Amino acid sequence: xxxxxxxxxxxxxxxxxxxxxxxxxxxxxxxxxxxxxxxxxxxxxxxxxxxxxxxxxxxxxxxxxxxxxxxxxxxxxxxxxxxxxxxxxxxxxxxxxxxxxxxxxxxxxxxxxxxxxxxxxxxxxxxxxxxxxxxxxxxxxxxxxxxxxxxxxxxxxxxxxxxxxxxxxxxxxxxxxxxxxxxxxxxxxxxxxxxxxxxxxxxxxxxxxxxxxxxxxxxxxxxxxxxxxxxxxxxxxxxxxxxxxxxxxxxxxxxxxxxxxxxxxxxxxxxxxxxxxxxxxxxxxxxxxxxxxxxxxxxxxxxxxxxxxxxxxxxxxxxxxxxxxxxxxxxxxxxxxxxxxxxxxxxxxxxxxxxxxxxxxxxxxxxxxxxxxx
Amino acid sequence: xxxxxxxxxxxxxxxxxxxxxxxxxxxxxxxxxxxxxxxxxxxxxxxxxxxxxxxxxxxxxxxxxxxxxxxxxxxxxxxxxxxxxxxxxxxxxxxxxxxxxxxxxxxxxxxxxxxxxxxxxxxxxxxxxxxxxxxxxxxxxxxxxxxxxxxxxxxxxxxxxxxxxxxxxxxxxxxxxxxxxxxxxxxxxxxxxxxxxxxxxxxxxxxxxxxxxxxxxxxxxxxxxxxxxxxxxxxxxxxxxxxxxxxxxxxxxxxxxxxxxxxxxxxxxxxxxxxxxxxxxxxxxxxxxxxxxxxxxxxxxxxxxxxxxxxxxxxxxxxxxxxxxxxxxxxxxxxxxxxxxxxxxxxxxxxxxxxxxxxxxxxxxxxxxxxxxxxxxxxxxxxxxxxxxxxxxxxxxxxxxxxxxxxxxxxxxxxxxxxxxxxxxxxxxxxxxxxxxxxxxxxxxxxxxxxxxxxxxxxxxxxxxxxxxxxxxxxxxxxxxxxxxxxxxxxxxxxxxxxxxxxxxxxxxxxxxxxxxxxxxxxxxxxxxxxxxxxxxxxxxxx
Numbered sequence: 075x076x077x078x079x080x081x082x083x084x085x086x087x088x089x090x091x092x093x094x095x096x097x098x099x100x101x102x103x104x105x106x107x108x109x110x111x112x113x114x115x116x117x118x119x120x121x122x123x124x125x126x127x128x129x130x131x132x133x134x135x136x137x138x139x140x141x142x143x144x145x146x147x148x149x150x151x152x153x154x155x156x157x158x159x160x161x162x163x164x165x166x167x168x169x170x171x172x173x174x175x176x177x178x179x180x181x182x183x184x185x186x187x188x189x190x191x192x193x194x195x196x197x198x199x200x201x202x203x204x205x206x207x208x209x210x211x212x213x214x215x216x217x218x219x220x221x222x223x224x225x226x227x228x229x230x231x232x233x234x235x236x237x238x239x240x241x242x243x244x245x246x247x248x249x250x251x252x253x254x255x256x257x258x259x260x261x262x263x264x265x266x267x268x269x270x271x272x273x274x275x276x277x278x279x280x281x282x283x284x285x286x287x288x289x290x291x292x293x294x295x296x297x298x299x300x301x302x303x304x305x306x307x308x309x310x311x312x313x314x315x316x317x318x319x320x321x322x323x324x325x326x327x328x329x330x331x332x333x334x335x336x337x338x339x340x341x342x343x344x345x346x347x348x349x350x351x352x353x354x355x356x357x358x359x360x361x362x363x364x365x366x367x368x369x370x371x372x373x374x375x376x377x378x379x380x381x382x383x384x385x386x387x388x389x390x391x392x393x394x395x396x397x398x399x400x401x402x403x404x405x406x407x408x409x410x411x412x413x414x415x416x417x418x419x420x421x422x423x424x425x426x427x428x429x430x431x432x433x434x435x436x437x438x439x440x441x442x443x444x445x446x447x448x
Numbered sequence: 449x450x451x452x453x454x455x456x457x458x459x460x461x462x463x464x465x466x467x468x469x470x471x472x473x474x475x476x477x478x479x480x481x482x483x484x485x486x487x488x489x490x491x492x493x494x495x496x497x498x499x500x501x502x503x504x505x506x507x508x509x510x511x512x513x514x515x516x517x518x519x520x521x522x523x524x525x526x527x528x529x530x531x532x533x534x535x536x537x538x539x540x541x542x543x544x545x546x547x548x549x550x551x552x553x554x555x556x557x558x559x560x561x562x563x564x565x566x567x568x569x570x571x572x573x574x575x576x577x578x579x580x581x582x583x584x585x586x587x588x589x590x591x592x593x594x595x596x597x598x599x600x601x602x603x604x605x606x607x608x609x610x611x612x613x614x615x616x617x618x619x620x621x622x623x624x625x626x627x628x629x630x631x632x633x634x635x636x637x638x639x640x641x642x643x644x645x646x647x648x649x650x651x652x653x654x655x656x657x658x659x660x661x662x663x664x665x666x667x668x669x670x671x672x673x674x675x676x677x678x679x680x681x682x683x684x685x686x687x688x689x690x691x692x693x694x695x696x697x698x699x700x701x702x703x704x705x706x707x708x709x710x711x712x713x714x715x716x717x718x719x720x721x722x723x724x725x726x727x728x729x730x731x732x733x734x735x736x737x738x739x740x741x742x743x744x745x746x747x748x749x750x751x752x753x754x755x756x757x758x759x760x761x762x763x764x765x766x767x768x769x770x771x772x773x774x775x776x777x778x779x780x781x782x783x784x785x786x787x788x789x790x791x792x793x794x795x796x797x798x799x800x801x802x803x804x805x806x807x808x809x810x811x812x813x814x815x816x817x818x819x820x821x822x823x824x825x826x827x828x829x830x831x832x833x834x835x836x837x838x839x840x841x842x843x844x845x846x847x848x849x850x851x852x853x854x855x856x857x858x859x860x861x862x863x864x865x866x867x868x869x870x871x872x873x874x875x876x877x878x879x880x881x882x883x884x885x886x887x888x889x890x891x892x893x894x895x896x897x898x899x900x901x902x903x904x905x906x907x908x909x910x911x912x913x914x915x916x917x918x919x920x921x922x923x924x925x926x927x928x929x930x931x932x933x934x935x936x937x938x939x940x941x942x943x944x945x946x947x948x949x950x951x952x953x954x955x956x957x958x959x960x961x962x963x964x965x966x967x968x969x970x971x972x973x974x975x976x977x978x979x980x981x982x983x984x985x986x987x988x989x990x991x
Contacts, residue, residue: 278460286503287472291458391500399577406544408498408541409499
């Protein structure tokens with residue numbers, strides 16, 4: 075067994091500094107007399123939030139993400155209730171011991187708290203850009219609702235835009251804002267990281283895996299019904315569920331029609347020429363970590379079936395396929411790609427930063443999902 | 449995406465992976481009770497299963513002579529996987545994975561055993577059509593068993609894919625296949641390698657033959673091509689106009705560690721140089737391939753091998769190769785015995801545990817650039833690396849009179865180092881002004897550490913290689929001509945040593961012409977290895 079490196083965690087905001095002495099103060103962080111520390115960075119990560127107490131929560135998130143992705147992090151907190159106008163600044167370092175135990179690998183963090191007029195979004199670019207690590211990609215995580223203001227100067231420089239559609243109160247409006255952002259910078263369509271979509275990765279992989287062998291590939295065109303078992307309060311506007319449907323529709327070329335047949339109580343139905351999708355509530359409390367999807371069950375026209383079920387304690391996916399043409403049952407258990415523990419959100423973001431693809435698949439799934447919104 | 453196109457590619461996989469997808473198959477491991485299976489193969493398969501990369505339905509059949517049941521075999525594998533897996537073993541995942549592991553008892557030379565194996569595999573195909581009649585035979589047994597195993601596979605018809613158990617006409621058109629994975633050593637010299645290749649290729653086609661060199665499965669070895677060909681900065685300098693010499697080192701602090709039975713017949717040249725180090729040499733010195741297909745890459749590697757300047761006789765071997773054997777010494781402050789005092793080692797053994805050599809590649813790119821290769825056991829430090837030493841800048845301006853002139857050990861040339869293991873990464877040494885009023889120049893290192901920059905642990909080499917064998921991607925496996933060319937090169941050296949040793953042992957020539965130098969364990973090898981480079985006005989890079 076390989077030993078995991080020790081981690082030293084600093085969950086305070088850091089050392090308060092003057093706005094115009096950030097670089098100087100960051101350099102001082104590296105003047106550690108009796109230890110050897112390496113400043114490591116592969117990317118810039120900016121996290122913006124207008125929520126209360128976001129500074130401390132995001133500092134903790136950055137500390138955890140930095141374990142996997144060496145970075146310069148900039149946390150921007152727009153304090154909702156503030157009497158004065160001003161910008162308060164802190165610098166910090168998140169360090170962990172290298173595998174040989176000889177030195178620490180550290181990622182830098184700059185935190186800004188914006189109060190009063192300083193919260194003006196148009197001031198963000200000038201605040202953030204001067205403190206980015208040059209030559210490295212800019213990943214921007216916008217927490218909460220997307221900005222309705224036109225921030226072209228900001229988006230012109232963003233390489234990956236991260237958000238969580240599970241946080242949106244009005245998905246239709248938010249999708250409209252996202253569309254206008256992508257209209258301004260079309261290449262960003264391929265570099266969107268919706269954490270709500272990322273949470274579907276295990277299900278997508280399991281479904282893709284099942285249909286990979288030659289004996290199951292033909293079943294793709296035999297899908298008759300897809301049941302999504304969930305515990306969402308409002309499934310018809312739950313993008314976590316609708317994105318999966320949108321993905322299937324986009325990938326398999328399904329054409330939308332009115333749903334045929336009646337839905338049971340508590341069920342929502344979507345009709346396609348090729349298949350029928352039913353959302354069924356299973357009555358359990360709201361999902362952990364934003365995962366409202368509990369299981370996917372597919373029935374093919376030849377009688378074959380396939381299901382993927384999320385198991386939580388311990389965490390794994392249980393897949394079961396029944397192939398009608400040979401009366402064979404195939405079962406497997408797969409560990410989740412993103413470790414589901416108390417650091418799930420940090421793990422999810424790390425996965426996006428390290429491994430997300432540059433392709434339009436998410437955006438196309440979102441377009442289909444938008445059409446399903448009620 | 450139209451339904452008719454689903455059969456050629458899986459649309460659900462888009463955006464999830466850009467690599468060929470492994471196909472479920474029956475993986476038969478010959479030598480299933482051995483060390484390799486327990487320490488590397490099964491832990492690799494488990495990690496693949498846990499990460500969701502293993503094709504569902506994969507079946508593992510262990511083929512060995514000891515008597516045990518499926519359950520006993522699974523239990524033993526569970527214990528070793530818990531010890532050697534890179535991630536903790538989760539019970540639920542192990543149960544799901546291990547229920548597809550079976551044990552097949554037979555002697556390697558027993559034809560009946562293979563006939564019953566064939567029946568068993570046919571039944572497994574019937575039970576699970578996702579196997580599609582695909583078989584992957586992994587030769588993890590001793591090399592002396594390769595020939596009987598391969599011949600028996602052929603006799604039992606196992607060199608052909610099984611009959612896929614499906615009524616789907618399209619699926620039947622898809623190839624079932626039968627592949628073979630062969631562990632090193634692939635032969636003991638050119639003649640035996642050619643003989644083994646003949647046996648293998650009379651049973652399996654070359655495209656279905658996968659010769660493992662696990663160094664190629666390491667992320668850092670794969671990164672050599674990316675570093676060279678994904679960056680514009682290096683390639684213009686990667687030639688004899690700018691490069692002074694290249695060093696390739698694989699050093700171990702370990703001794704023979706209970707492998708004397710094998711090592712006495714092998715030695716460092718056959719064990720490490722013929723395969724691992726020559727593979728690193730080809731990756732470092734190859735031309736850019738036309739594309740990333742397996743054959744395009746391997747074609748370029750073979751071109752390097754064909755351009756290696758052969759050593760024509762014993763004199764040239766003596767001039768260009770140093771062999772050594774560790775004597776007693778100390779490793780990390782602890783005393784250790786010499787090689788000849790190790791268990792099961794002949795007290796008069798002439799087996800080399802250290803080799804240093806100077807080779808030349810006679811092509812336009814590399815003519816005049818020596819490549820120094822060094823491998824050894826019980827050296828001062830463990831590590832494998834490639835260092836590319838650039839020529840000195842012109843002796844004008846800053847290089848006319850510098851602080852390094854009085855301290856040659858510090859070095860003034862730029863050196864690009866690719867660290868294969870441990871501490872994987874790349875570093876570049878450059879000259880910089882030392883702060884102060886006086887003009888002083890000193891070296892500084894720009895360092896990229898693979899493991900620290902990419903926090904997620906990389907898959908182990910065997911995980912990548914097993915997946916590639918199942919996917920039908922032979923890029924990271926040695927091709928027939930690669931292996932034979934490498935043997936052709938080292939055979940001259942072995943012959944010179946062997947002929948010399950025979951002379952010595954029969955008292956024809958009691959003074960061996962090609963000495964086997966002692967070196968104390970814990971040192972950097974025999975002094976003669978330092979003299980090899982000193983003769984060229986160079987010295988080994990200190991790891």
